[in-house]
Each structure stands twice: as structure tokens, then as C-alpha cells.
Amino acid sequence: MKQEMTEAEAVEWRKVLREARPEPALPPRFRDSVWCRIQRDEIEPEAAPAVLWLERVVTRLLRPRMALAGVLTIMLLGAVIGVLDGTAAARQVAQDRYVAVVAPHVIR
Numbered sequence: 001m002k003q004e005m006t007e008a009e010a011v012e013w014r015k016v017l018r019e020a021r022p023e024p025a026l027p028p029r030f031r032d033s034v035w036c037r038i039q040r041d042e043i044e045p046e047a048a049p050a051v052l053w054l055e056r057v058v059t060r061l062l063r064p065r066m067a068l069a070g071v072l073t074i075m076l077l078g079a080v081i082g083v084l085d086g087t088a089a090a091r092q093v094a095q096d097r098y099v100a101v102v103a104p105h106v107i108r
Helices: 007-020 030-043 049-061 064-102
Strands: none
Touching: 049 064
């Protein structure tokens, strides 16, 4: 069964738990380097919206999932264009053969 803890016991337990999990020391000059980065970011001018848009698009396209989707889309588009071009070429060959059968002397 759970027993209610008094406030004094709770304070003691918190103290024991804090001591059991010590906080690691920060590296030397950590605070200074953080402030330097903050100041540098404030000083740098913001990029133009078009550059930011392009950067977001490129970042998204370079993710593996999006890169795979892009490659598959390009391959599918190439296959469709190839089929359409092949169909047009086959139709032209069929027309040439028909004309050759109907009027063999006209072509030669």
C-alpha cells in the first residue's frame, strides 16, 4: 500500500535523487561560444525569399524518399515518351508501306 509522504521526506528524497544523477559539467567557454553564435546569426543578413524557397526545395528533394520518387517519376516519364515516340514511328512506317503497296512507282 502507498503511504503518504510528508513534505520534509519529499524534500529529502528529491535531494538524494538529485545527488544520484549529477549534471555533467559544461565544456570550457561554452557560454561564450553560444553567445558568439547568437550574435553572428543576428548580424548575418537574411537571404532573399527566392533563395530560401529554392533551398527548401533542394533540401526536400535530397531526402532519400523524395530522391527515389523523383528518379521513378523521371523513369516513368521517359518510358511514356518512348512509347509515344515509338508509336508515331510505327505509324509512319505503316503509312509508308501502304503507299508503297498502293502506288509503288510514285515513291521510287
